[in-house]
Amino acid sequence: MTKQVVTLDEINSQPEVWQNVLEFLAKSDLPATLQHLHPTNMYWLFVGCGTSFYLAEAAAGSFRSILQVPAQAIPASEILIFPEAALVDSGKQLFPVLISRSGMTSEVIRAARDLQAREIPFLAVTCDGGDLEKLTPYVLRLPVIERSTVMTASFTSMLLVMQYLAARFAENKQLLSAFEKLPAGLRRFLEENEESIKELGEEEFENYVFLGQGALFGIAQECALKVTESSCSYTQSFHTLEFRHGPKSIIVPQVLTGFLISERGYQEEVEVVREMKELGATTLVITNQATSDLREITDYLFVLDLAVPEILRTAAYATVGQLLGSYVGLRKGLNPDSPKNLTRVVMLEA
Ligand code: F1P
Numbered sequence: 001m002t003k004q005v006v007t008l009d010e011i012n013s014q015p016e017v018w019q020n021v022l023e024f025l026a027k028s029d030l031p032a033t034l035q036h037l038h039p040t041n042m043y044w045l046f047v048g049c050g051t052s053f054y055l056a057e058a059a060a061g062s063f064r065s066i067l068q069v070p071a072q073a074i075p076a077s078e079i080l081i082f083p084e085a086a087l088v089d090s091g092k093q094l095f096p097v098l099i100s101r102s103g104m105t106s107e108v109i110r111a112a113r114d115l116q117a118r119e120i121p122f123l124a125v126t127c128d129g130g131d132l133e134k135l136t137p138y139v140l141r142l143p144v145i146e147r148s149t150v151m152t153a154s155f156t157s158m159l160l161v162m163q164y165l166a167a168r169f170a171e172n173k174q175l176l177s178a179f180e181k182l183p184a185g186l187r188r189f190l191e192e193n194e195e196s197i198k199e200l201g202e203e204e205f206e207n208y209v210f211l212g213q214g215a216l217f218g219i220a221q222e223c224a225l226k227v228t229e230s231s232c233s234y235t236q237s238f239h240t241l242e243f244r245h246g247p248k249s250i251i252v253p254q255v256l257t258g259f260l261i262s263e264r265g266y267q268e269e270v271e272v273v274r275e276m277k278e279l280g281a282t283t284l285v286i287t288n289q290a291t292s293d294l295r296e297i298t299d300y301l302f303v304l305d306l307a308v309p310e311i312l313r314t315a316a317y318a319t320v321g322q323l324l325g326s327y328v329g330l331r332k333g334l335n336p337d338s339p340k341n342l343t344r345v346v347m348l349e350a
Contacts (some may be wrong), residue, residue: 007148007230007336011322012194015187017144017153018160022179024143025161031168034123034138039169043092044071046162047079048099049107049346051151051225055099057218058314059162065215065311066166066175073218076107079114087120096122097162101146101154103130106348112136125161127154140165148337149344150229152322155222156315163312178308185306186316193302194323200300201327205256205282208233209247210321211240212260213269215314220260223321230325230336240269243276251279260317261287261294263310270294286317 044063046056056073063071070092078086087094096115100108103126112135115122123138127146133139140161146154160179167175208227212220217239224235238247240259251257257276261269270293277283277297285298288306295301302320306313326336334340 061215103132206254226325231329
């Protein structure tokens with residue numbers, strides 16, 4: 001009997017977790033509470049560490065896309081070491097969003113206290129609450145209980161929550177009504193593709209690359225981190241078109257080159273797939289739809305087929321990297337529930 005892997009169970013629980021989170025959001029009065037801060041006239045600064053920093057990247061890309069507001073992501077450490085640069089006065093009201101599953105990560109807590117000292121209001125987005133939820137009146141604590149060391153459902157759920165916030169601030173009824181399709185769409189995708197991802201995990205590669213544009217760049221970074229954390233493999237991530245400007249020098253068949261293809265940048269991004277295939281890359285493609293020319297240059301293809309606006313597909317792309325990381329780890333005889341050198345929270349000496 002195969003040993004239960006909690007991380008895999010939690011990855012596969014994401015459709016149900018998303019359903020619960022969407023029901024929680026429908027009852028939350030926080031979006032209305034934040035309205036008085038004029039969210040469409042603020043400079044949004046998304047802050048986190050590790051997976052939560054890549055979540056910040058995807059959230060910032062989502063706010064730029066949905067709200068057309070200035071939005072940036074930074075690691076919490078930047079506020080501690082270079083506060084004057086991180087908290088730049090852009091002329092717009094700076095509004096930080098501190099993201100932490102545990103609410104206990106030392107760098108995030110120190111950044112929160114620094115913001116308090118500067119009397120800069122901020123939003124906390126968390127699952128466990130921890131110390132973070134006590135440091136601000138603006139808290140979104142999600143009904144997500146995650147036991148795994150690495151973040152999976154907490155990552156995608158907190159991203160959905162921030163996309164929901166942006167859609168509420170934008171009063172975008174088409175987006176808001178589309179969220180309800182996501183849990184069933186993800187359930188179908190996972191049922192149809194997990195076995196293929198498991199088989200891909202059993203293939204040996206020297207290292208892995210993940211590429212994405214816009215909000216998908218944060219997802220590419222997270223896919224790379226998941227494979228590193230769960231399997232001790234070497235990975236890299238770049239903006240897709242940036243890969244031409246030097247990093248492509250590593251291309252050989254033993255490098256699994258992953259492309260998170262957007263709808264908006266489809267033509268330009270597929271051209272990069274073609275060029276890398278011609279250089280000898282083994283290509284992995286995650287896309288919502290695939291034309292025949294893309295299928296011809298793709299070795300491992302995963303089609304989301306989600307009937308929702310493009311930006312709402314963002315979180316689903318991450319599930320391929322989550323599953324791949326765990327299955328590569330298992331193939332290497334590792335335990336994804338107990339990743340080498342890692343702890344569930346990074347807490348530094350006071
Ligand atoms: C942040 C984090 C995770 C990482 C590991 C250690 O946690 O760096 O991204 O995977 O679990 O902690 P948090 O601040 O979101 O709780």
